[in-house]
Amino acid sequence: MVKSSYGLIVHGGAGSLSLSIKKDINLRRETLRKSAAEGYKILRNGGSSLDAVEASIWILEDSQIFNAGAGSCTTIDGRVEPDAALMLGDLRCGAVAGANMVPNPISLARAVMEKNDHVFIAGSEPLRKFAESIKMELHDLKPTRSRLRQYREYLRKMKSDELKEWSKNSRLLGFYEKRYGNLDTVGSVAIDSTGRICAGVSTGGRFMKLPGRVGDSAIPGAGLYAESNSGAASATGAGEEIIRVSLCKTICDFMKSGLDAQSACDVSISLLSKIRGVGTAGVIAIDKSGNYGLARNTEMMPVSLCFSYREKPLAAVGPEEYPNLYLRKTSVNRTGKLKM
Helix, strand or coil: CCCCCCEEEEECCCECCCHHHHHCHHHHHHHHHHHHHHHHHHHHCCCCHHHHHHHHHHHHHHCCCCCCHHHCCCECCCCCCCEEEEEECCCCEEEEECCCCCCCHHHHHHHHHHHCCCCEEECHHHHHHHHHHCCCCCCCCCCCHHHHHHHHHHHHHHHCCCCCCCHHHHCCHHHHCCCCCCCCCEEEEEECCCCCEEEEEEECCCCCECCCCCCHHHCECCCEEEECCCEEEEEEECHHHHHHHCHHHHHHHHHHCCCCHHHHHHHHHHHHHHHHCCCCEEEEEEECCCCEEEEECCCECCEEEEECCEEEEEEECCHHHHHHHCCCCCCCCCCCCCCC
């Protein structure tokens, strides 16, 4: 691939193909395609990978379809606490946790990177004060009707001991209760025409999480990583497991050692599966040469991509669509059920 190649790939979270996803599968596909097209338009016009990643994630945050921004899932006490982060190949990064006072948490993460001396700011009140100090538009995020329906259903399951995922949190329910969701975090990685790379992530977190919980999405090295001599990666799934293996840093380290993006994704997801089990994560990546990769050990990971060597945005939601995403032969093993 020539060095002038540029493009981006976005994801809409890794998880199971639930009934709720099947009902709006076409809308999800089109929203992902719109996200990739918006980011690619910036790259085609000579814009930066940073602007492209931010713009592509705006589309997903605003859609209310994915677990990010306006569509964020609820905490155990029925509120939303979104996290987001951005990272550039020169190691500049910004991250926020509990960013429920702005319409697009990814933009607040960018502001943290560009307008103060820190990397990570957490907590609703500190972030509100920071946002006010830089005159950013404030807009309190509330759960959507569909998220509230999910919340009530999962609250019922937690009370009746049907929900096994948060077994320890269930014992704390009586303390936190005041009155769910898929693992559909959103992310984007891009390379621009000058070779600059960027990774971004935005999420509402995991359903019924404790207030104050910070997952992988806001943590450089875990939910995202970018480094000019290797590439950029963005992860989605069970944040606690992704944090434990520093998944995106691992992918970038493999790319730095000479693997292309697809091989690095394959090996890293294989290692995660062996160490922490399947059904835990999905990843997307771009290496420094502009090759892209994607892998998962979950049933699905909706994605869309658009590159200069084929400008029509490609999108896939269901597993049967994944082979359409490969614009050329790759090292991926398509025979396994848990790998693309």
